[in-house]
Amino acid sequence: xxxxxxxxxxxxxxVSFFHDHxxxxxxxxxxxxxxxxxxxxxxxxxxxxxSFVVGAADLxxxxxxxxxxxxxxxxFI
Numbered sequence: 001x002x003x004x005x006x007x008x009x010x011x012x013x014x015v016s017f018f019h020d021h022x023x024x025x026x027x028x029x030x031x032x033x034x035x036x037x038x039x040x041x042x043x044x045x046x047x048x049x050x051s052f053v054v055g056a057a058d059l060x061x062x063x064x065x066x067x068x069x070x071x072x073x074x075x076f077i
Contacts, residue, residue, distance in 0.1 A: 001054055017047065 001014055024034045045051075 001051075004054065014047070017045075 001011065004011075021037045022034045023037055025032045
C-alpha cells in the first residue's frame with residue numbers, strides 16, 4: 001500500500017489499523033497460542049476486500065493470463 005498514491009493521512013490510518021493484530025484458533029476445546037498477524041487480510045474488516053485487491057495485484061503484474069473454455073463435452077444436470 002505504500003506504493004499507492006494516497007494522502008498521508010489515509011496511509012497513516014492504514015498503518016495504524018494493520019498494526020498489532022493477533023490471532024488464535026480454538027478447536028475441540030483446545031486453544032492455540034496467540035500469535036501476531038504480520039501479513040494477511042484481516043477477515044471481517046471493511047478494508048479487507050480492498051486490501052486483498054491491492055495485495056493480489058502484485059501477483060498478476062508481468063504475467064500473461066490466458067483463458068480457455070470448452071463446454072462441448074460438458075453435461076449439465
